[in-house]
Amino acid sequence: MNLHEYQGKQILKTFGIGIQEGIVAESPEKAVEAAKELTKTTGTNWWVIKAQVHAGGRGKGGGVKLAKSLEEVMERATNIIGMNLVTPQTGPQGKKVHKVLIAQDVYYPGESKTAEFYVSVLLNRQTGKNIIMYSTEGGMDIEEVAEKTPHLIFKEEVDPAVGLQGFQARRVAFNLGLSGNAFKEMTKFIANLYKAYDSIDASLFEINPVLKTSDNKIIAVDAKVNMDDNALYRHPNIAELRDILEEDPTEVEAGKHDLNYVKLDGNVGCMVNGAGLAMATMDMIKLSGGEPANFCDVGGTANAARVEQAFRIILSDPNVKAILVNIFGGIVRCDRVAQGIVDAYKNIGTIPVPIIVRLQGTNAAEGKKIIDDSGLKVYSAIQLKEAAELVNQVLTK
Ligand code: GDP
Ligand code: MN
Numbered sequence: 001m002n003l004h005e006y007q008g009k010q011i012l013k014t015f016g017i018g019i020q021e022g023i024v025a026e027s028p029e030k031a032v033e034a035a036k037e038l039t040k041t042t043g044t045n046w047w048v049i050k051a052q053v054h055a056g057g058r059g060k061g062g063g064v065k066l067a068k069s070l071e072e073v074m075e076r077a078t079n080i081i082g083m084n085l086v087t088p089q090t091g092p093q094g095k096k097v098h099k100v101l102i103a104q105d106v107y108y109p110g111e112s113k114t115a116e117f118y119v120s121v122l123l124n125r126q127t128g129k130n131i132i133m134y135s136t137e138g139g140m141d142i143e144e145v146a147e148k149t150p151h152l153i154f155k156e157e158v159d160p161a162v163g164l165q166g167f168q169a170r171r172v173a174f175n176l177g178l179s180g181n182a183f184k185e186m187t188k189f190i191a192n193l194y195k196a197y198d199s200i201d202a203s204l205f206e207i208n209p210v211l212k213t214s215d216n217k218i219i220a221v222d223a224k225v226n227m228d229d230n231a232l233y234r235h236p237n238i239a240e241l242r243d244i245l246e247e248d249p250t251e252v253e254a255g256k257h258d259l260n261y262v263k264l265d266g267n268v269g270c271m272v273n274g275a276g277l278a279m280a281t282m283d284m285i286k287l288s289g290g291e292p293a294n295f296c297d298v299g300g301t302a303n304a305a306r307v308e309q310a311f312r313i314i315l316s317d318p319n320v321k322a323i324l325v326n327i328f329g330g331i332v333r334c335d336r337v338a339q340g341i342v343d344a345y346k347n348i349g350t351i352p353v354p355i356i357v358r359l360q361g362t363n364a365a366e367g368k369k370i371i372d373d374s375g376l377k378v379y380s381a382i383q384l385k386e387a388a389e390l391v392n393q394v395l396t397k
Pocket of ligand 2: 056
């Protein structure tokens with residue numbers, strides 16, 4: 001699960017980190033009210049209108065705009081709310097903007113004493129340690145910095161068993177070229193950011209840019225947070241921050257039925273029990289000349305109701321030209337799965353694409369017979385190779 005910038009910043013604030021203050025708004029009128037409120041609390045006379053979508057690079061796509069008057073706040077909020085924002089991270093189809101953050105302007109034009117840094121904390125799965133990744137080149141596309149000037153990106157590995165050490169936070173501040181008060185502020189910022197990342201079980205906490213103001217304060221101007229979903233149950237207050245408008249509607253629907261479904265952009269839908277088998281099945285689809293349209297793990301209980309739900313979800317994707325069902329009958333018997341498929345098929349009525357069912361394991365032969373005798377437009381196979389050939393046949397027909 002991902003969080004919005006405004007949600008990430010509120011979390012940072014509870015950990016004692018200075019942020020660019022802001023108020024979220026869902027209409028231009030509310031945006032103006034928010035701007036007035038911010039003037040009361042922060043004294044700002046300029047505001048930044050920031051699209052709240054789960055994608056970075058908003059500035060580049062026109063989703064971050066400065067407003068120098070309340071009229072401009074109204075105008076910019078009107079333009080941004082409802083817009084289809086296309087950034088390097090959204091893909092060409094873009095993302096619809098449902099709300100904006102009205103933030104205080106924290107940049108003072110013409111001042112040379114400000115600086116923008118990049119700081120993130122994330123998990124290094126290879127070493128099983130957390131990494132603080134940071135750079136003097138903040139405010140820019142960090143992927144581009146990594147490609148063109150990799151020596152400007154620094155890393156500090158933190159052993160989760162001992163936590164962040166004081167000397168490590170000081171090394172970060174030193175490498176960022178800071179001294180005096182800014183140095184002290186940065187060591188606090190790093191310690192608190194690490195604490196925030198660790199305490200909420202995030203898998204990524206990225207602040208780009210981190211701003212050093214002319215009066216040597218260190219503040220978070222942006223916040224990107226990815227949560228470790230397996231630990232979300234420990235943070236019900238963060239789980240509540242989920243914004244399903246930002247997620248793929250088919251995946252949300254699948255989640256309601258406890259199906260592990262990830263939409264992909266190919267033409268062969270697949271329904272499999274077990275994640276490993278699902279990965280192998282996707283490889284097989286590629287070998288047979290197709291492209292997987294989805295990853296779908298129905299789990300251990302492939303009964304009629306679940307199979308039916310999975311069919312409906314897979315079929316809601318108009319790109320699907322064939323469906324491959326690949327079930328290994330270990331705990332679940334193949335004849336029961338086969339009956340489930342036949343029942344689900346009948347319940348749905350007409351399924352417009354060919355279905356190839358490969359059943360292997362307990363009672364595989366009985367399962368195949370049920371499929372073959374059903375009179376439905378379903379092809380059966382026991383060997384993986386046969387199933388791949390069938391997929392190839394129906395695609396090239
Ligand atoms: P992103 O493009 O999605 O990463 O969104 P950011 O929150 O990082 O904002 C993009 C850019 O907008 C920043 O790199 C800044 O250059 C600019 N920006 C953000 N806040 C302010 C502000 O308070 N004043 C001004 N003038 N520019 C800002
Ligand atoms: Mn940013």
